[in-house]
Amino acid sequence: MKSRSLATVFFGVSAACLFLQPTILPGAHAQNVRTIFFVRHADKVSDDTDASLSDAGHRRAACLANTLADAHIEQIFTSDLQRTQQTASPLAEKLHLKPVAIPLSQPEKLIEAIRSGKAENVLVVWHDQTLPGILRALGAPEITPITHTEYDRFLILTLAAGKKHSEPRLTTLRYCDSQN
Numbered sequence: 001m002k003s004r005s006l007a008t009v010f011f012g013v014s015a016a017c018l019f020l021q022p023t024i025l026p027g028a029h030a031q032n033v034r035t036i037f038f039v040r041h042a043d044k045v046s047d048d049t050d051a052s053l054s055d056a057g058h059r060r061a062a063c064l065a066n067t068l069a070d071a072h073i074e075q076i077f078t079s080d081l082q083r084t085q086q087t088a089s090p091l092a093e094k095l096h097l098k099p100v101a102i103p104l105s106q107p108e109k110l111i112e113a114i115r116s117g118k119a120e121n122v123l124v125v126w127h128d129q130t131l132p133g134i135l136r137a138l139g140a141p142e143i144t145p146i147t148h149t150e151y152d153r154f155l156i157l158t159l160a161a162g163k164k165h166s167e168p169r170l171t172t173l174r175y176c177d178s179q180n
Helices: 002-024 026-030 055-068 082-095 107-116 131-137
Strands: 033-040 075-079 100-102 121-126 153-160 169-174
Touching: 033 131, 055 082, 075 082, 075 107, 082 121, 100 107, 107 121, 107 131, 121 131, 131 153
Parallel strands: 033 121, 075 100, 075 121
Antiparallel strands: 033 153, 153 169
16 A cells, blocks of 8 residues: 555656646756847947947946856857957856857848857847847837947847747847946
8 A cells, every 4th residue: 555655646746747847947948939139239439330348338248248147148149340249258258159240231141140040048249220120030029229329228039949920029128237
């Protein structure tokens, strides 16, 4: 009788573990979802075409690295301009990733790289004028235009992996006050 009760308890615990597995294991849910984190490059020193980050921009880039340190980022895309690469650099160094730089003039290559990529969690550091079009091309709804002085917009696009007809979800946040 004892062994039968033990077997019943074991079976019950095993069934419960199988039922709860998708909610407990961190990777179980992620297999069905891709999350793309989009930010505009951090604060820059000037309006020069290839301006670097200002001190405030470097603080914001470090804050971004801390914000996404535990987000399981597997791939990082930037434009070919140094301010996007400098914004991604602290996180890339922390995660030992090599960002992929795509020419700013070829946003369609970025869109294709995201679509064809296998990484579940991706960071894209891009520019205010072209970021809304990239999001739209990936199925996101229209966003409020990003102003020239706005560096804190943080957009999270969630895509159902392998499901061609599902609706992407977009979350808009603000991140990292670089003045502190």
